[in-house]
Amino acid sequence: MDHNATRQAARIRAGERSIAWWKEAHRLQLALCDDLEAIADSLPSNIVNQDCLFAAKSLGRLIRDVHAYEEETLFPALRQVFQASGEFTLALDRLTFEHLADECYADDIAEKLVYIGSGGRDVNMEALGYMLRGFFDALRRHIAFERDHFSSAIDTLVGAVDRQPKPVLK
């Protein structure tokens, strides 16, 4: 039995099964960007503490869940199907690097949102606003790139799943 082929087929199928979740996760991340923009607009004198705490709670968990799925399931499946495309491989490498930067910024932002959400006001509000805008602008661009460049690739991925040999039952 070719265990390597079986593992590759399972990886592709796992990628296909979770694509609906991935699209929903994109929608949730964009909603979070809208929430972060509203917080940035509220600085420095119209801060709603509860909104800051809620955004902080969602931020780290959502970003890490999406990145884990993309890096452990979707990207390996796409690399397998498009392994001959150097351009595609470079794009996936770039997106993976952006994940790392986004996670670092998400941790910093979540920490500051918890602080001001708990009533802390002795922070540099201008710097925080700049930080928030830099984060959600970059995240929106990241998501737009993935949507624009992966739509047809994902259709191909789904087609690849359909072409996998079915197991023979004895």
Ligand SMILES: [Fe+2]
């Ligand atoms: Fe991503």
